[in-house]
Amino acid sequence: MIRLLLAASIRTRSFLRRYMPSNILIDFIRTRRGLKWGVPAMLLAIPYLGIAYLLSTAAQNGGPGWLNLFVLVSIWSALKMLWIGPISLVLLTRAHAREYAQRRAARKSAAAEHDDREVDLMVAGGR
Incomplete structure (x- = not known):
């Protein structure tokens, strides 16, 4: 019985994860391009809460x-739509920090490579 319930819950979660509009949107927002x-x-x-209100009123009547x-x-x-805003801001801040660190490391390695070339030219010119 527990195995049947577990299998049903896994299939339900998989279906909802794949086809619910809110889940599709959240998957897009969690990409680097969608964080904004x-x-x-x-x-x-707001529309989700409106739908919930209309459906609850219909069920009560x-x-x-x-x-x-x-x-x-x-x-x-x-609730998922309300949570994705602050979460996306944190993820966007992290992505900006990571990209800044990568750019800084690339500039530093380019400058070091440039200095190495100058040293090689000075050594080659001195011979």
């Missing part, structure tokens, strides 16, 4: 009880 869209994506929490499942999914998606 994290804060504007926070605005998508005699609608089917399974609508509450979609209410939970909508609220969870809204």
Whole structure:
């Protein structure tokens, strides 16, 4: 029984991870190119909360009880959209720091290589 539940939860997670719009968007935002869209994506929490409100109202007014499942999914998606903003800012700051360090290391190695060439030319010219 536990094995069946575990298999069902893994398949459900895999399906939701692959096809839910919020998960697709978060996967894009977590790339280097998409980090700048994290804060504007926070605005998508508003429609998700609106959908949750409409579905909960429909469920309370005699609608089917399974609508509450979609209410939970909508609220969870809204929370993910709210969280991705600050997370993307931290990731963007880290990416900028890493890129700055790489540029600085490249400049330093280019300057060292230039100094080595000058020393080689001075040694070759002195012979």
